[in-house]
Amino acid sequence: MKVVLFCGGYGMRMRNGEGDLIPKPMQMVGPRPLLWHVMRYYAYYGHTEFVLCLGYGAARIKEFFTTYCETESNDFVLRDGKIELLSSDISNWTITFVDTGLETPIGERLRRVRPFLDGDEYFLANYADVLSDVPLDAMIKEFHDFGAAASMIVVPPQSSFHVVDVAQGGGITGITPVSELPLGENGGYFILSQEVFDHLPENGDLVADACAALAEQGKLYGYRYDGFWKPADTFKERAELDAAYHDGSRPWAVWESLTA
Helix, strand or coil, X not given: CCEEEECCCCCCCCCCCCCCCCCHHHCEECCEEHHHHHHHHHHHCCCCEEEEEEXXXXXXXXXXXXXXXXXXXXXXXXXXXXXXXXXXXXXXXXXXXXXXXXXXXXXXXXXXXXXXXXXXXXXXXXXXXXXXXXXXXXXXXHHHHHCCCEEEEEECCCCCCEEEXXXXXXCEEEEEEHHHXXXXXXXXXXXXXXXXXXXCCCCCCHHHHHHHHHHHCCCEEEEECCCCEEECCXXXXXXXXXXXXXXXXXXXXXXXXXXX
């Protein structure tokens, strides 16, 4: 299936200041940017046709792939001045780069790349700043078994805050950590059918508009996942992922099992 990745946001919470012009998908985790890690995950499961919804920082993303250096992350032989790769990261990938605008909501970005999906009945979609080791094949199977028109992974609440019960007179009657609430958060890693476009208005939102409408019809599936899932929405979260990578604790790098 084709993979649509949303790469066009400003990522203000990730940037160190107005002088930091690196788009969030290009922020580094180990030797490669976030976007690369997300794409390697999908490629591990055999999905190597990507459609990138570009906006802010599009030139940096294009430059990364058009000047990609395979020798930085692959073994090779230098013979007679020529490089012979012993393995490759992206040689079998097909990447379509689409400018979907600077201020465009995610739902509208998806609408604008619809022509590049070639009418495929099903496709994958995701944010470009969240890493996980969710078993994609199992998720796809459950999606089809349920007969859903769309699905997302549902992860435990990530907030460290507390929910407070306040009586009418102002007295607090209970305090509960958000992480203990019987709720889940949208974790991305969408599986979508063409039906999603029936519920996407112009400049609409994928979750608030399309997914909400499908949920009302009983056509939205939530794949509950309590394993590794971590966003890189802030500088701190990206730094934590980078530190984990260098410490050798990178469960999202499922492709490394191929060379273990």
